[in-house]
Amino acid sequence: MADPLEALRASITPADPDPVFAARLRERLRRELLRPTGADTGGIMPTTTARTGGASGPATPAEPAEPEARVHSLTPYLCVDDAPRALEWYARVLGARRRGEPVMMEDGRVGHAELEIGDSVLMLADEWPELELLGPKTRGGPSQSVYLTVPDVDTVVARAVEEGAELARPVADYPHGRNGVIVDPFGHRWMVTSPPAPTPGPRHGDIAYASLLLPDVERATDFYGSVLGWRFAPGSAAQGRRVQGLPHQRIGLWGGQGHRTLFLYFAVDDVHAAAERVRSAGGAAEEPHDEPFGRVSKCTDDQGMDFALFNEPGSAPASSTGAGRPSPPVSASQGEISYLTLQVPDSARARAFFGTVLDWNFSPGRVPDGWSVQIDDGELHPMTGMHGGHDRPTIVPVYAVDDIDAAVSRVRAAGGTATEPERRPYGTLAECVDDQGSRFYLGSE
Template sequence: MSDPLDALHEPVRPVDPDPAFAARLRARLEREVLAAPRPERGDAMTATTTAPTRATDLALHSITPYIAVPDAAAALDFYVGAFGAVRRGDPIVMPDGRIGHAEVAIGDSVLMLAEQFPEMGIVAPREGESPASMRLEVPDPDAVVDRAVELGARLERPVSDSPYGRGGVVVDPAGHRWMVSREPATERPLQVGDVGYASLWRRDVGAAERFYGAVLGWSIEGDHAGQGRRVTGTEQHLGLYGGQDASTTLCCYAVDDVDATVALVRAAGGTADEPTDEPFGRTASCVDDQGIPFAVFVPEPGSTRPDTTATGTLTYLTIEVPDAGRARAFYGTVLGWGFRPGRVAEGWHAVSGSGDDTAPTTGLFGGAEAASVVPMFVVDDVAAAVAAVRAGGGTADDPADAGYGVSARCTDDQGAAFWVVRY
C-alpha cells in the first residue's frame, strides 16, 4: 500500500520569477560576488584601460625582424618618434662601442636591431637599395607617414586608398623600407550596450563649442539660440548640450527593447522616463542608481559601429562612480555588460554580452567623489592639443607615453575632465 503522503505529492514545477525581483536579486548578487580586494587605486584612465601588454612582457612571434643599421642610437630614436616604438631594456654595447643588440616594441610586435658588422657579413642596406620591406599596421597611416618624413624618412609612395586598405611607403634613415598601412574597415553591427550617440553636457554650451572646436578641430552646428549643438564631419554621432549644472558625458546606449530596459533600470535602482518615439527611433531618458544620466534607444536595422580611432572621435569612456560594485551590478543588469578586472583597485573593463569590447571601449572606476563619465578623444598631435587646452582656459598634464599611445589628461574651461590621445 502506498503512503498517502506520496500519493498526494505534487511534482515540483519551476516557475518564472517576477522580472523586477530577478533584476534586484541579480544586482545584489553581483555586488557581493564582484567585490574582490584589489591593488591600490591609481589614475582612473590607466587603471581601467586594457592597454597593450608592456613592451618588456611581449612574447616573440614566429618571425621577428632583426635588422642591421648604420647608427643604432639614431635608428632607435627614429622608431620611437615616428612609429611610437617603446624601448625594451638597454642596448648591448660591444667593446668597440658599437651597439650589438637592441629591441623595441611596435604595437604587438618586437623589432630587433644591431649596428652593422661588415667583418661578419652583417650590413645595412646600401643607399637606394632595400632588399626587403616591413609592413606596419596603424590606425592612421597619414599621420604616421607624415611624422616619419618629418623625422628624416624618404617618401617613396604617398598615402592613398586601394582595395587592400589605405597606406603609403617610406624608407627610414637607415635604409629600411616600411609599408605603413591600415586594412579596409570591416563593418561590425552595433551591439547592445554600444554608444550610438554621446553628448558633452556643460553649463555654457557656447563656451564649450569654442573650446572643443579649437582643441579637437570639431565643426559644430545647431540652434545657437538654444542649448543643443551637433558635431559634423565625424562618423560618430556626437553633440554638446548646455544649461547643465553638473558636467558629464551623456551616452545613449543601444538596446533591443526600450520598454523592457526601462523596467530593468527601475528594478536595479535607477530612474527612467516613459519611452517616446522620436524620428531616430524609440528612446527613453534614464539615470543610474548613482546619479549618472544616460539614455537608451533601439538602433535602426543594419546599424554598424563607427570608427573610434579617427581624429576627433570618442575612443574611450571612463565611468567614474563612488561605488564600483553597485555600478557593475547596475550596468550588468541593464545593458548586459560583463567586467574584467583592471590593473588597480576599483578599476574594471566593460565587455558586451557577446564578450567583445564595448564601442567605444569603456572602463569603470570606483572611489570617485562624484559620479561622472569622462571621455577620451583622438587627436593628431597631443602636444598641440595640450597647448590649445591651456590657451583656451583649461588645464592639461604634459603628454606621456601610456603604452597604448601618447595621452594627456585635461580639464576644459568649465572644469570638466577629459583625455586626448594619439595612438
C-alpha cells in the same frame, strides 16, 4: 457645265514623315493597344506568376518580382552604330532585359528599342546620319557618361572588359561608393558604381550617442572647435549643438548644465524591455517615446547617473546580446572618443546594475577598483572602463588626436589646462581641463 467638285479636286501626294517620329508613334500605339485594362486585371498589373496547387503538387511561392522599370523624368536615349549587337551586349554584360520588340525600319535599321535595367528604361536606336543622329564613335568620342548602379561593380566591370569594353578607370573606393568607368564597344562611357556599404550600427550595450554637458555651449563650441577641430550644427534646442563630420561617432554639446559630465545614450534591442530592467535593478526609467532619431527612454541608475536607452528607427529587436551583428570600428579618428571612464561611487553596485540592464561583462583593470567593460562579442564601443570610490557619478572622455603635442598647445591657447603628454603602455595621454572646468584627456597611439 463642269462638275465643280471635280474641277477643284487635287491629286493626293503621300507625305513622307520623319522615320524616327513614325517609329516612335507606331510603338506608342502598339503599347496602348496591348495595355491590360482595369477590368482585365482587377485594376492591379500582375508582376509575378506562381504555380497553383492541384494534381501537379502543392503551390510554390512566387519568385521575388524584379523592380518595376519605368520611364523617369530623365531617360538616356543612346545612338549606336550597331543596335542589334548593342541590345545583345547590354543584356549579356549589364543584365538588361528587352522591353518589347525593337521597331525595325524598312532599310533594316533599328528605329527605336528599349531595355530595362533595374527600375529604369534605356532607349536606343541605330545611327541616322540624315538626321545628324550619330553615335560617339562616329563623332570622335563620348560627350557624356551613363551612371549605372549595380550590386557588384567589380563583377560587372570585369565582365564588360572581357566582352570588349575599354577600361577607362579601374574600380576603386570613393566616399560616394565604389565605382569604375568603362567605354562600351559602341563608344558610350559608363560610370558603374555600387553604393558604399552601410556602416555597422551600434550593438546592444554600445554607446550610440554622447552629449557633453557644460554651463556655456557657445564657449564650448569655441574651445572644442579650436582644440579638436569640431564643426557644429544646431541641435534640437537652443542649448544643443551637434558635432559634424565625425566618421564613426555621434557627439553633441548641451549647455546650461552645472554638473560637467557626459550624458550617454546606450543602444538596446528593445527599449521597453530594457526600461523594465532599469526599474527592476533599482533605477528610474521614463516611459519610452519616439523622437525623430529613434525610440528613447531617459533613465537614472541606482546611484544617480543619468543616461538614456536608445533604439534607432527600423531596428528590429534581436537577441539580448546582439549576437551575430558586425562589430563597429574600434579605432577612433581625430576628435572622436577613444575611451570613456565611468567614475561611480560604488563599482560593485554599478557593475550589478549595468550588467543587468545592458548585459555588460567586467574584468579587473590596471588600477585598484578599476574595471574594463565588455559585451559578449567584443569590446564596448567606444572602449569603456569603470572606476569606483567617487563622490558622484561622472564620465570622463579621452579624445583621440593625431598630434598630441600640438593639441596640448591648442588646449592652453584656448584657455584650458593640460599636463605634458606622458607615454603609457596603451598610448600617450595628457590630462586636460577645458575653460569651463570639464575634465578630459587627449590620447594618441
